[in-house]
Amino acid sequence: MLLLRPAPSRVFSVTGSVDAAASLPRLTLHHHSRIVNLCGIISSRPCCFSFSSFGIVRIAVEGMRALLKGTAAMPSIMLVALVAWSMICGLAVQAQDDFDFFYFVQQWPGSYCDTRRGCCFPLSSNPKAVFGIHGLWPNYDDGSWPDFCTKEPFNPKELADVVDQMDDDWGSLACPASDSHSFWTHEWTKHGTCSGLGQHGYFQSAIDLYGKHDITGALAKAGILPDGKHYQVDAIRHAISTVLDGHLPGIDCNKDGHGNRQLYQVYICVGKDGKTLIECPIFPRNECKGSVEFPVFDPHHHRLNSGGANDTGMRSDH
Structure with missing residues (x-):
């Protein structure tokens, strides 16, 4: 064949x-x-x-x-x-930089940590009970995407002025615990090399987007809290859209250690400039619907349940 x-x-x-x-x-x-x-x-x-x-x-x-x-x-x-x-x-x-838009993806740490694989906190800082950055991913309108477009290696020296912010907003939860460099390396080599933004521009764009659009706060304002209760996905999407200029995000779910479906990631669509919010041409393939749990995130509890998985930092990277 x-x-x-x-x-x-x-x-x-x-x-x-x-x-x-x-x-x-x-x-x-x-x-x-x-x-x-x-x-x-x-x-x-x-x-x-x-x-x-x-x-x-x-x-x-x-x-x-x-x-x-x-x-x-x-x-x-x-x-x-x-x-x-x-x-x-x-x-x-x-x-290599021929794509249509970006997915700016944020993840809920509680939903990462309470899977069977568990999590480990980054060495630089403890994660907060807020959505954190997963990545900024070039995509095509038909749902496919480019990846590994060049062999340019990850160079932390180019990020000296943003690394502290990356530690706070873009830390790895993978095990074993690390300084997040392997996670950032993965995001750069797979996605950043296709972005056309350059290394510093790629990470800076993600950090800027994160700072401008507080989805955790938007959910809280709508009464949608990480309290272990179930919420309608449509309500979650509309609440988040209030900080996205009215644009609806994609919602991705995963399952906890008991098989319960829970809110995991939020997909925000961004233009090729890495700045402008747009309507999503297509939503992620695993987008969930109906009612989902918004799990509690307790740093002390989840640290005790850290698993031994060795991965790049996030588990739902397309």
């Missing part, structure tokens, strides 16, 4: 076939494997293309078909195909 990595409607990652929706020629596995190998010789990057490169793709595919059939014009066709595939591979670099 041919392999095709999921990709947005405008950008396709070719690993075994061309998406039929693009109405492009398809090759057999035998032929295509040779094309992929050829492209790998030209460039170590994955071969990506957009609708704007349709003509280049057709030249490359048809040229390679002729090449594989052994036509008399094989040397010339091979040269054209090599150049075309090189151009296609080069487009991968241009598409």
